[in-house]
Amino acid sequence: MSTEGRSFKKTAAAALICAVVVFLCLNRLLPDKKAEEARGDYFFLGTVVHISVYGQGKDFLSEELAGLEAEGKRLEKLFSANIPESDVRRASDGQGKWVEVSEETYALVKRAVDLSEDTDGAFDPALGRITKLWKIGSDGARVPEEEEIRAALRCCGCKDIELKEDDGAYFIKVTGGALIDLGGIAKGRVADIMVKKLADDGIKSALIDLGGNLAVTGERPGGGKWRLGIQTPERPRGEYFGTVSVSDCSVVTSGAYERYLEKDGVRWHHIFDPSTGRPTDSDFSSVTVIDRDSTKADALSTALFVMGRDGADGYLKEHKDIAAVFLLKGEKRVLVTEAARSVFTAADASLSVGDIGGAGK
Amino acid sequence: MKRGDRIMALITGAGALMMAAGLLMRGPENTASARTAEIVVGGQVLHQIALNGRPREIRVETPEGFNIIKTDGRGAAVISADCPDGSCIRMGRITRPGTSAVCLPHRLLLRIRDKRGNGEVDSVTW
Numbered sequence: 112m113s114t115e116g117r118s119f120k121k122t123a124a125a126a127l128i129c130a131v132v133v134f135l136c137l138n139r140l141l142p143d144k145k146a147e148e149a150r151g152d153y154f155f156l157g158t159v160v161h162i163s164v165y166g167q168g169k170d171f172l173s174e175e176l177a178g179l180e181a182e183g184k185r186l187e188k189l190f191s192a193n194i195p196e197s198d199v200r201r202a203s204d205g206q207g208k209w210v211e212v213s214e215e216t217y218a219l220v221k222r223a224v225d226l227s228e229d230t231d232g233a234f235d236p237a238l239g240r241i242t243k244l245w246k247i248g249s250d251g252a253r254v255p256e257e258e259e260i261r262a263a264l265r266c267c268g269c270k271d272i273e274l275k276e277d278d279g280a281y282f283i284k285v286t287g288g289a290l291i292d293l294g295g296i297a298k299g300r301v302a303d304i305m306v307k308k309l310a311d312d313g314i315k316s317a318l319i320d321l322g323g324n325l326a327v328t329g330e331r332p333g334g335g336k337w338r339l340g341i342q343t344p345e346r347p348r349g350e351y352f353g354t355v356s357v358s359d360c361s362v363v364t365s366g367a368y369e370r371y372l373e374k375d376g377v378r379w380h381h382i383f384d385p386s387t388g389r390p391t392d393s394d395f396s397s398v399t400v401i402d403r404d405s406t407k408a409d410a411l412s413t414a415l416f417v418m419g420r421d422g423a424d425g426y427l428k429e430h431k432d433i434a435a436v437f438l439l440k441g442e443k444r445v446l447v448t449e450a451a452r453s454v455f456t457a458a459d460a461s462l463s464v465g466d467i468g469g470a471g472k
Numbered sequence: 473m474k475r476g477d478r479i480m481a482l483i484t485g486a487g488a489l490m491m492a493a494g495l496l497m498r499g500p501e502n503t504a505s506a507r508t509a510e511i512v513v514g515g516q517v518l519h520q521i522a523l524n525g526r527p528r529e530i531r532v533e534t535p536e537g538f539n540i541i542k543t544d545g546r547g548a549a550v551i552s553a554d555c556p557d558g559s560c561i562r563m564g565r566i567t568r569p570g571t572s573a574v575c576l577p578h579r580l581l582l583r584i585r586d587k588r589g590n591g592e593v594d595s596v597t598w
Contacts, residue, residue, distance in 0.1 A: 318594060348572050348598060
């Protein structure tokens with residue numbers, strides 16, 4: 112073969128490579144390839160809700176948003192302790208009687224009781240007497256007398272919740288004056304149900320924010336992991352001290368800075384210690400749990416906050432799979448579990464990062 | 473120059489041109505960091521105010537009560553409201569894209585956005 116022939120082959124190869132490079136560049140640059148977005152802001156579950164869904168077809172995405180909003184509001188009517196006709200309220204009001212509830216409420220209360228046992232009562236879905244007594248974050252919030260707290264505490268704890276399934280119908284019986292309050296787990300459950308709906312409807316990229324409880328479906332619309340910040344306490348909402356990079360996951364934070372009552376210079380926040388009936392005197396400013404299961408992440412963030420540093424360290428040594436980030440109170444120090452190491456990045460250079468729940472039982 | 477070389481040069485040149493054109497097309501969207509303050513009531517965006525230096529005060533009447541929002545060249549704040557908890561005012565002045573102040577009783581949300589949306593993260597857990 113002549114030299115010219117060989118050089119032509121080379122040129123052809125080079126041309127092909129060039130064409131591929133140009134095609135790839137255009138593919139990234141041209142805007143019409145981008146996924147469309149539909150966004151919604153709502154107020155339900157007693158908080159502010161944002162949902163963003165990505166895909167093709169504005170109408171389809173808007174419909175999906177409306178569907179998620181309707182589903183969220185339907186579930187709130189079942190799970191909320193603040194709505195008189197909710198499953199949860201009817202069960203609590205039915206003291207000593209079996210009350211028929213929806214399968215969804217039954218499943219969530221069952222899960223809540225399991226997680227309460229798993230965390231040795233640090234998470235307690237039967238703390239309604241205490242939350243109702245303090246009313247932190249709503250009208251009529253106050254610091255009750257010690258006597259009132261002691262009386263309310265006697266009516267708390269999962270021993271007072273019984274569950275029964277009978278021929279496809281579901282029942283809950285509450286005794287001993289207890290009140291069910293799913294405030295520390297319901298948002299997680301709603302997020303899980305929304306994520307399932309998104310998957311069923313073929314949405315591949317979405318972000319759900321239920322009052323700071325985040326859940327993401329798939330990857331970011333442009334590809335790659337979602338970058339989610341963790342709120343810096345005492346700063347405007349949206350400022351963060353670190354980020355986690357995840358896909359198909361949920362990230363939930365419990366913090367003492369969110370809802371509180373200030374009286375005579377003392378702050379009384381809304382995360383109660385079920386053993387004292389008072390706002391938890393925790394070592395942490397906030398606890399963030401990263402898990403695919405948002406129901407678990409929601410309950411665990413509360414439980415680990417209540418456990419404090421030693422309690423959480425002990426629990427995590429027995430549960431090595433849990434990814435969690437702890438911000439220590441009054442210090443510029445963050446503790447992360449082994450499972451969270453690979454997803455967490457500190458955004459503030461003055462933060463030091465240590466371990467929790469490491470090494471042996 | 474051989475014939476093959478000429479083809480090569482042509483293709484490389486064309487490729488470079490197209491890439492440059494692509495970057496130019498994208499340029500303005502990236503460079504303009506125009507920030508806006510957005511006021512949302514009950515899920516509806518009521519106001520989008522460009523943060524361009526001129527201070528403004530906006531009184532928003534919600535079904536539940538009023539909030540007064542002040543914007544300037546760098547940020548925005550709820551400066552007055554008749555809500556029971558006043559937490560929207562306590563949140564103070566917000567400046568960074570992605571930050572917000574919320575008045576739950578009035579279902580009002582004030583937030584800062586830039587062209588990209590929420591700044592450098594997709595969302596923030598709290």
